[in-house]
Amino acid sequence: MSITGFSFPTAIRFGAGARKEVAKHLQSQGLKRPLIVTDKALGALPVLAEFKGHLSGLDVAVFAGVFGNPTASQAMAGAQAYKDHKADCVIGFGGGAALDVAKVVGIAATHEGHILEYVWDHPKVRPIDKELPYFVAMPTTSGTGSEVGRSAVISEDDTHLKRIVFSPKVLAKIVFADPELTLALPANVTAATGMDALTHNIESYLSPAYHPLCDGIALEGTRIAARSLVKAVQEPGNLEARSDMMMASMMGAIAFQKDLGAVHSCAHALGAVCDLHHGLANALMIDTVLAWNYEAAPEKFDELAHVCKVQGGAKEFVPWLRALKARVGITGKLGAHGVKRDQLPRLVEIAVADICHQTNPRPVTAADFQRLFEEAM
Numbered sequence: 001m002s003i004t005g006f007s008f009p010t011a012i013r014f015g016a017g018a019r020k021e022v023a024k025h026l027q028s029q030g031l032k033r034p035l036i037v038t039d040k041a042l043g044a045l046p047v048l049a050e051f052k053g054h055l056s057g058l059d060v061a062v063f064a065g066v067f068g069n070p071t072a073s074q075a076m077a078g079a080q081a082y083k084d085h086k087a088d089c090v091i092g093f094g095g096g097a098a099l100d101v102a103k104v105v106g107i108a109a110t111h112e113g114h115i116l117e118y119v120w121d122h123p124k125v126r127p128i129d130k131e132l133p134y135f136v137a138m139p140t141t142s143g144t145g146s147e148v149g150r151s152a153v154i155s156e157d158d159t160h161l162k163r164i165v166f167s168p169k170v171l172a173k174i175v176f177a178d179p180e181l182t183l184a185l186p187a188n189v190t191a192a193t194g195m196d197a198l199t200h201n202i203e204s205y206l207s208p209a210y211h212p213l214c215d216g217i218a219l220e221g222t223r224i225a226a227r228s229l230v231k232a233v234q235e236p237g238n239l240e241a242r243s244d245m246m247m248a249s250m251m252g253a254i255a256f257q258k259d260l261g262a263v264h265s266c267a268h269a270l271g272a273v274c275d276l277h278h279g280l281a282n283a284l285m286i287d288t289v290l291a292w293n294y295e296a297a298p299e300k301f302d303e304l305a306h307v308c309k310v311q312g313g314a315k316e317f318v319p320w321l322r323a324l325k326a327r328v329g330i331t332g333k334l335g336a337h338g339v340k341r342d343q344l345p346r347l348v349e350i351a352v353a354d355i356c357h358q359t360n361p362r363p364v365t366a367a368d369f370q371r372l373f374e375e376a377m
């Protein structure tokens with residue numbers, strides 16, 4: 001057997017009210033001038049103003065220039081805001097987009113050149129060799145789990161191509177995960193982001209890579225998401241359900257350092273070609289892809305059915321997923337969400353090129369992707 005490395009390094013403060021600990025924590029680190037990196041919409045909402053109210057004693061500036069898919073120019077503008085404020089730390093406050101920009105603001109603020117010269121596959125990739133500003137991550141949605149991830153997805157401004165800065169150095173020094181920050185999320189956002197979290201847990205569990213630690217986390221994350229997703233959508237003020245979803249989201253992202261699968265390859269293609277929300281795209285594909293995956297790992301489907309309390313075992317897991325989608329209000333197939341038949345060739349092309357399906361329980365060819373997309377249309 002080969003030797004494998006495992007690493008779960010992020011410190012996490014989790015629970016209702018955790019946001020109120022941030023000021024004290026920064027002060028204990030000798031930090032005084034945080035730059036909050038957040039998105040445009042969130043910057044105008046009471047939730048940010050309320051959080052800032054807990055940062056008295058610190059000299060706080062806000063960069064609320066993140067919108068849509070985060071771009072390189074947003075990251076560079078954030079770095080400029082960091083320098084202008086003479087900041088000494090970064091607080092990422094938001095969903096996956098804001099957190100991804102927040103992760104790289106520190107690189108662009110302290111290193112030479114353009115942020116795109118730091119993406120992992122740049123032909124002359126620059127090293128991240130200076131110390132990065134202290135980085136605190138605060139999720140305000142429960143889906144991507146970006147707060148515990150070591151990568152940031154940043155799009156090129158002109159081509160919209162998604163590039164990835166990947167380094168353990170962009171990991172948050174500490175996460176303050178406060179489910180109260182998600183209480184005001186609308187039902188459709190709760191549903192789509194929650195389906196993303198559930199998909200991360202399920203796909204990483206199904207991946208054949210050797211990672212028993214992540215398998216354990218993924219299975220428990222699946223259990224927690226399964227018991228609370230519907231409740232979080234139907235009772236937005238239910239703090240217990242909101243807490244469960246925030247935990248399941250972090251567990252999914254920790255688990256998928258193991259790997260993902262073909263559902264994510266399809267979702268990445270749907271995001272690039274049709275601009276579909278990532279969580280919604282996963283939700284629209286997951287039952288079709290998993291039904292096809294079934295024969296490669298029936299025992300694992302049995303475990304999934306068990307933790308989700310699905311009556312009837314492995315074979316009933318995919319039908320349960322379909323019913324779950326309906327219960328959280330995600331209905332209609334790809335066509336109903338604006339995907340056109342003439343986009344299929346491009347979707348297949350991008351899905352094949354995507355790296356996630358390399359750890360799908362069943363190998364996936366272009367013809368397979370074609371069939372899967374057609375079935376989901």
Ligand SMILES: [Zn+2]
Binds near residue numbers: 196
């Ligand atoms: Zn995802």
